[in-house]
Amino acid sequence: MKLLKTGTHAAVGCVLLVLLILQTEATMVRHNWTVDYMFSAPDCVEKLIIAANGQYPSPPIFAVEGDTIVIEVTNHIPTEGIVFHWHGIYQKGTPYYDGAAYVSQCPINPGETFTYKFKVDRAGTYFYHGHFGMQRSAGLYGSLIVTLPDHKKEPFSYDGEHRLLLNDWWHKSIYEQELGLNSVPFRFVGEPQSLLIEGRGKYNCSLLPESTASPPGCLTCNASSPWCAPHVIPVTPGETYRLRIASVASLSTLNFILENHKMTVVMADGHYVKPFDVYNLDIYSGQTYDVLFTANQDTSKNYWAAINVRGRNPLTPTGLAVIQYLPNPATLLPTTSAPVSPVWNDTATSLNFAKKLLAKPGYEPPPPKKCDRTLVLLGTQNEINGNVKWAVNNISYVHNATPTIAALKYKIKGVNNPVPPPDFPAESYNIFAPPSPPSATYGTPVYVFEKDDIVDVIVQNANTMTPNVSEIHPWHLHGHDFWVLGYGDGLYNASRDPASFNLVDPPLRNTVAVFPYGWVAFRYVADNPGAWPFHCHVESHFHMGMGTVFAEGVRHIPKLPLQTLGCGLTKKHL
């Protein structure tokens, strides 16, 4: 009897184990990537880019909410390290796989293989990208789409869906861009040469009209250069489509338009919003929107999907894709001219759109009613030893060769600044004039929070080094979403402005824009032990120091995997 009972137990245990294995297998999404240089001509001008598996954009990842994603990355680039940041993914329990070089891990050295393994907690439209130097600008990015499991349903319906990764594009290498930004005199990257939709665009040697002039590096539009055709969005007349729109732009605010088609915004950064209709929408680098549209126009024609630059005086032609009304051929190009967006400096329209974004009642949690700590972070353009820099509360962020998370976990001195960065800027600072004199310093600051602290962050914008200029900055927080409580013009007033905060149905997101001479306020819960970059998502701005790090629950940070270490002072702590 005893033996039999044990045997029965063993059998039950075995079945459970098999079930567990089956379940584990079912929820693992595995990719095997080789990252290398690649010649590519996204806008018909060939240049060197960085990509995974020879695909540009890099391979899309598809997963179901709750899945574990396992990406084995081998770096084949001769001399550059790489990392991958999974933008919008919390990385709860795996802060070391957030993929921010020198914050959450050492770069993956040439020749090394590294395995990212993390859970995707929430359905939505996300993406991933390089987060070392300006490698995102070199083309290293792709889509990360998380869908609902079968037993859950979206609060909207549609017949099909399309991904649209948006980007701006330069012909100059990122190495020259990076050096220019670090040079005295300063050499800005300038406005992009092209705008890309799903990795396709056109420079002046491309389709429509067929160009006769052929600048150096330009490919001709024929079968041997398939890049030189716009991205196509096939639709069946009468059907409704979900567009998963994401911007990985390096610099530009993009305005997205579907020619003749109304769009209903249903999600922002993977969170449900109260649906509202638009004919165009502003998307800042680091943001995603899910919109619905119905193919309800004249079926004899195809239409443009278009992006234009806003927020900066645009020097870049419209980026175009084709909405192909089936069964029309994809080559039936619209004869209409490129759709026009609101004028670039019409901030009121942008702000109006931003304020329409409200959480869908019943679908998203409301924010806590009070906060434990408030930071006011002033972003300024600055100058240090003749170099043009950006700074947060007067500290221009510099990466250290030892990852921030390792320095926190192992109490390594000489890495992160020992003095906490200021919670507030100087009270006397005049946001309406260039910094006078510029007084920023270099640093590797870390704002340290207790686990579960509720934190309000006000990001304050200011005048650049140029009189009467204030730029837009899309601020992105790793490891978290935050509730956007409100926007304001001018200087944030701590005694007056919090009264205007929306604590009822503010939208949750991971990236929010601060408008010229204005401020934006958000609240988040520091419930994710780790070290999380908070930075402007403009590639050149972060490269010039516009960021900081939020660390929380430091003593709860899990053991760091060996593969994430090996650089800087971590050599001593393996």
Next chain:
Amino acid sequence: MKLLKTGTHAAVGCVLLVLLILQTEATMVRHNWTVDYMFSAPDCVEKLIIAANGQYPSPPIFAVEGDTIVIEVTNHIPTEGIVFHWHGIYQKGTPYYDGAAYVSQCPINPGETFTYKFKVDRAGTYFYHGHFGMQRSAGLYGSLIVTLPDHKKEPFSYDGEHRLLLNDWWHKSIYEQELGLNSVPFRFVGEPQSLLIEGRGKYNCSLLPESTASPPGCLTCNASSPWCAPHVIPVTPGETYRLRIASVASLSTLNFILENHKMTVVMADGHYVKPFDVYNLDIYSGQTYDVLFTANQDTSKNYWAAINVRGRNPLTPTGLAVIQYLPNPATLLPTTSAPVSPVWNDTATSLNFAKKLLAKPGYEPPPPKKCDRTLVLLGTQNEINGNVKWAVNNISYVHNATPTIAALKYKIKGVNNPVPPPDFPAESYNIFAPPSPPSATYGTPVYVFEKDDIVDVIVQNANTMTPNVSEIHPWHLHGHDFWVLGYGDGLYNASRDPASFNLVDPPLRNTVAVFPYGWVAFRYVADNPGAWPFHCHVESHFHMGMGTVFAEGVRHIPKLPLQTLGCGLTKKHL
């Protein structure tokens, strides 16, 4: 008395200590370098280069024989690792500071500071350069000049000296070059755009004659672009000069000429040779020559110092510098046309020059009379999975993310090939035809020798993948000099050819050329515990696999400094 005696002893000890400290200080040559990208226009066309301390070429190092050189390097490049190889320095006892990425050390990560510390054993003309990917081609190199201490005298006399670092130069970035070499179809780097002397050259937008056409990126020749003037070698009429000539060329065999001046060759690769006179000399990448010349021509004129391409059908204009007969102004340019070198494919002249190089009797040690082991290494152009590669005895060298030396020292498996590479090529190989079929494989081979083994190496040349083409390869051995015992045409014959070896006065050097369809034999003593690359010094050839590693005295390899580790599988062994 006891106390007094102790006091006296203490005083004597103190004086000795002070003397010791003073002596130690006197023999330390310290440099502090920051390595970064830099915009530079060596031939008047601006491009991104890599350099130390914003200088191109990087700062020269001057030391006295027996000195210890201490170079503290900080890597400021955003995403690339770096290393420095000290070409021609033995690194006795410090094999981990030889500076070959992934052979002797992990690359220095962005943001890290690394300190090289090594002794220079022997006076002579040397240089250093990047040894990771193709970073030497990106401009990362400089002079390393070791002079005799006061109590020693050179066996020749001169009144002054000048350094002449020679190079070939491309406008395309090394990233595009590296990718092209790894692409299918293959994209060769092509012939260089310019030839540089001490980091100066001219493209077609430069001086002499002043060009009216201005290609993109070309600088105009004026005070704001001081690059756009040739390097100047000032001489006082009647005086004798020592030229320290070194080639860091990426591809080209260079022929050096002093217009109207005879040169006396006195040293090769830091070793004395029997002096002989030449009007021009071939120098292969990785070699140095010390020559003497007397400024004994018409003093009313200046003269050209010139380099031309040999060994490949030259498409690159002559590289020119000016010999300035003082007090003539440097701007008094010669009115003569650029000096002409022997025709590019006249191998007989090259071989004749090579055979004139003999050790100066009484100044250099003769080779051991016998060897313990002989390797015949056949270098072939090959094809693997459609990629054009180079191979040694059919193995195309691939770097592993774990340094060879660390894998040997810590017995780390899965790094170096477990099976020793072959000591001989297949007997049936036909060196006069393209490999048929190409059959090379990728590998990370290591030839392992006992400490103090005497090794003969025969490097055998062959036909490339193109019928009737065999290229010149300058082979460089790290950590050693070797005696060049002889050259031969065609296939090496092990029973016949050793009889012709020069065992009396063969020259010692670290880099030797193998001529088309020929072989070269050398002998060396494996007396330097470490792992030493032996490779073709053509940057693209080594990048395409034309190299191997010689390891010796493995159990005598000293403990590896922590700073040299952290990559690949060494993470587990810190």
